[in-house]
Amino acid sequence: MRSGCGLKRPHRVAIIEHRMATLAPAASETEPVAGVPAVRLSGVRRTYGEVVAVANVDLEIAAGEFFTLLGPSGSGKTTTLRVIAGFERPDAGHVELQGVDVTHVAPAQRAVNTVFQDYALFPHMTVAENVEYGLRVKGMPKSERRSRAEEVLDRVRLPGLGDRKPVQLSGGQRQRVALARAIVNRPPVLLLDEPLGALDLKLRQEMQIFLKELQRELAITFVYVTHDQEEALTMSDRLAVFNAGGIEQTGTPADVYEHPQSEFVAGFVGVSNVLERGGRRVTIRPEKIRMTDESGGDGEAGTIREVVYVGMVTRYVVDLDGGGELVVVRQNLETSSQEALAEQGKRVRLSWRPEHTYEIEKEGT
Amino acid sequence: MAVDAGAFATGPSLRRARLRLSGLFWRRPWLKAAGLLGPPLGAFLIVYVGALAILFISSFWTVNSFTSAIEHTWTLANYRLIFAGGQPYLHIAALTLEIAAAVTVTDAILAFPLAFFMARLAGKRTRALLFVMVLLPLWSSYLVRVYAWQAILSHNGALNWALNGLGLPDQNVAYTNTAMWIVFSYLWLPFMVLPIYAALERIPDSYLEASADLGARGVRTFRAVILPLALPGVVAGSIFTFCLTLGDYITPLLVGGPSSQFIGNTVYRYIGEANVPFAAAFATIPLAIVGVYLLLARRLGAFEAL
Numbered sequence: 001m002r003s004g005c006g007l008k009r010p011h012r013v014a015i016i017e018h019r020m021a022t023l024a025p026a027a028s029e030t031e032p033v034a035g036v037p038a039v040r041l042s043g044v045r046r047t048y049g050e051v052v053a054v055a056n057v058d059l060e061i062a063a064g065e066f067f068t069l070l071g072p073s074g075s076g077k078t079t080t081l082r083v084i085a086g087f088e089r090p091d092a093g094h095v096e097l098q099g100v101d102v103t104h105v106a107p108a109q110r111a112v113n114t115v116f117q118d119y120a121l122f123p124h125m126t127v128a129e130n131v132e133y134g135l136r137v138k139g140m141p142k143s144e145r146r147s148r149a150e151e152v153l154d155r156v157r158l159p160g161l162g163d164r165k166p167v168q169l170s171g172g173q174r175q176r177v178a179l180a181r182a183i184v185n186r187p188p189v190l191l192l193d194e195p196l197g198a199l200d201l202k203l204r205q206e207m208q209i210f211l212k213e214l215q216r217e218l219a220i221t222f223v224y225v226t227h228d229q230e231e232a233l234t235m236s237d238r239l240a241v242f243n244a245g246g247i248e249q250t251g252t253p254a255d256v257y258e259h260p261q262s263e264f265v266a267g268f269v270g271v272s273n274v275l276e277r278g279g280r281r282v283t284i285r286p287e288k289i290r291m292t293d294e295s296g297g298d299g300e301a302g303t304i305r306e307v308v309y310v311g312m313v314t315r316y317v318v319d320l321d322g323g324g325e326l327v328v329v330r331q332n333l334e335t336s337s338q339e340a341l342a343e344q345g346k347r348v349r350l351s352w353r354p355e356h357t358y359e360i361e362k363e364g365t
Numbered sequence: 366m367a368v369d370a371g372a373f374a375t376g377p378s379l380r381r382a383r384l385r386l387s388g389l390f391w392r393r394p395w396l397k398a399a400g401l402l403g404p405p406l407g408a409f410l411i412v413y414v415g416a417l418a419i420l421f422i423s424s425f426w427t428v429n430s431f432t433s434a435i436e437h438t439w440t441l442a443n444y445r446l447i448f449a450g451g452q453p454y455l456h457i458a459a460l461t462l463e464i465a466a467a468v469t470v471t472d473a474i475l476a477f478p479l480a481f482f483m484a485r486l487a488g489k490r491t492r493a494l495l496f497v498m499v500l501l502p503l504w505s506s507y508l509v510r511v512y513a514w515q516a517i518l519s520h521n522g523a524l525n526w527a528l529n530g531l532g533l534p535d536q537n538v539a540y541t542n543t544a545m546w547i548v549f550s551y552l553w554l555p556f557m558v559l560p561i562y563a564a565l566e567r568i569p570d571s572y573l574e575a576s577a578d579l580g581a582r583g584v585r586t587f588r589a590v591i592l593p594l595a596l597p598g599v600v601a602g603s604i605f606t607f608c609l610t611l612g613d614y615i616t617p618l619l620v621g622g623p624s625s626q627f628i629g630n631t632v633y634r635y636i637g638e639a640n641v642p643f644a645a646a647f648a649t650i651p652l653a654i655v656g657v658y659l660l661l662a663r664r665l666g667a668f669e670a671l
Binding site: 035085086087106107108109112113114116117118121122123124133134138181182185188 | 503569570572574575576577579580581582585589590591594
């Protein structure tokens with residue numbers, strides 16, 4: 001599916017056109033071609049000895065898309081990213097960039113750039129030298145690459161820090177230098193390997209918004225690896241949920257969140273609320289469940305086993321008389337923490353609208 | 366707190382004393398440092414720095430040529446003699462310096478590929494095997510190794526035997542400066558391999574991947590990323606090879622020729638002739654060279670890699 005997040009808003013068009021003119025890839029071979037996916041993986045498999053890191057992954061990422069590979073550690077998402085970058089050679093399958101098979105092309109010749117999890121800034125070079133590295137390798141004259149580097153450092157909000165060494169920067173600043181070093185080359189596809197993993201929550205949330213804006217303005221494809229489901233839902237146009245070396249589900253955030261196709265996806269993207277009733281396994285999102293007093297109306301009866309006060313909301317774990325448990329989330333509109341915590345052990349009824357339940361396949365079938 | 370106090374009051378006296386001591390160390394961390402560092406530092410100051418100071422002071426004295434007694438009058442005569450024209454001393458110092466420099470460069474060239482292979486390409490077992498092979502010579506006596514080289518390089522030795530076998534003419538390497546250069550390069554090679562290995566091993570794979578990702582091929586990555594990051598290791602290794610060669614006198618004695626006089630040999634000779642002041646003055650020369658070299662090395666960041 002082709003996304004046009006930026007294009008939905010007319011006032012963005014001018015910005016995009018401006019950016020296309022100044023920052024779009026210059027070489028025609030790296031120009032996005034309409035209809036041709038920016039990245040295509042078919043039947044990719046990668047093993048390390050006995051361990052299968054990636055098993056038979058098929059993936060199509062459209063040009064200009066913010067695409068996230070989401071999954072727990074060891075699920076194969078980072079290996080998949082490294083296969084796209086060329087750092088890992090697949091045992092089987094093909095990698096295409098802009099419709100060109102690059103399976104046997106070295107990383108240095110691939111039209112992608114990577115933001116590494118540990119940033120991988122060269123410690124013996126200044127920030128400016130780091131940012132200019134890719135341009136210097138291509139043989140760009142010094143004055144031109146200097147101005148390009150300055151422009152990009154401005155763009156990532158690090159103006160005037162070009163003469164510092166990476167060790168003199170904070171974690172957040174280093175992260176943005178790594179970003180600048182990659183986008184200064186104007187790649188059609190940018191690969192990001194858990195780039196915000198080392199930052200604290202507040203900075204991470206700021207950077208999520210910043211990265212999303214940057215992706216819209218540069219109008220380039222982002223392939224983003226994360227294990228943080230909230231991050232994946234906030235930022236992506238589409239995402240693929242990885243588990244045990246394979247893709248469980250691909251779709252838009254709303255699609256994956258509201259229509260999880262497997263128990264794993266239901267559990268990993270959000271809270272695992274799976275009930276088995278009459279031989280059917282269904283999932284219900286915790287915020288879609290209405291909790292009332294036992295006497296009030298119909299629904300499944302149960303007992304509140306646990307109450308977790310999380311500031312904005314309160315999370316209840318309810319043991320159902322009919323078997324199983326459900327997590328219920330309620331906004332703390334008028335509830336105080338004292339009141340919420342006092343509800344432990346209370347008898348309640350849970351009800352939900354049938355259209356908010358989704359039938360999922362049984363685990364292992 | 367209460368439990369501790371109880372133990373303090375009622376426990377056996379030895380245990381009480383130990384508790385009191387550990388409490389004292391906890392309250393005064395500098396006492397712990399002083400206890401650990403005091404004895405070795407004291408010995409170091411007296412034995413090492415003291416000996417060097419006496420050496421330096423005695424270099425300004427002279428020996429009475431009739432009585433062979435040391436005259437404790439301050440003079441620069443020894444240094445003047447070293448730098449005087451027509452004397453062999455500057456030539457000896459220059460030869461020592463040249464060989465030390467040649468050995469350092471040779472070892473760097475030999476050690477780098479080996480260390481690179483060990484640090485970045487070899488598997489665990491190959492690496493362990495290479496480590497043993499690099500370190501093995503250090504477990505045998507220095508003298509035995511030099512004599513072994515004497516046997517290899519001598520006129521009827523293994524070198525000429527091999528050359529004859531290949532139909533090549535004899536080489537008269539034994540008892541020349543070339544022999545010294547070969548033997549020194551062999552002796553100090555492990556001291557160059559290990560620091561370079563340490564420096565190369567510390568480079569994360571992601572740096573090399575980042576370089577490739579930004580379009581650089583192997584040679585470029587080597588020149589722009591690997592070499593600058595390994596340089597402190599090379600400099601650290603060169604401190605060993607350079608200083609060890611500069612101070613040696615046994616190898617020149619055993620495999621060098623009549624003109625292969627090192628600073629060390631001259632110092633040795635003058636001490637034998639009971640002219641300690643001149644020996645001291647001449648021994649100050651390599652000390653000064655090493656001092657300058659260490660300052661340069663520090664500038665190149667060598668001590669971060671040690």
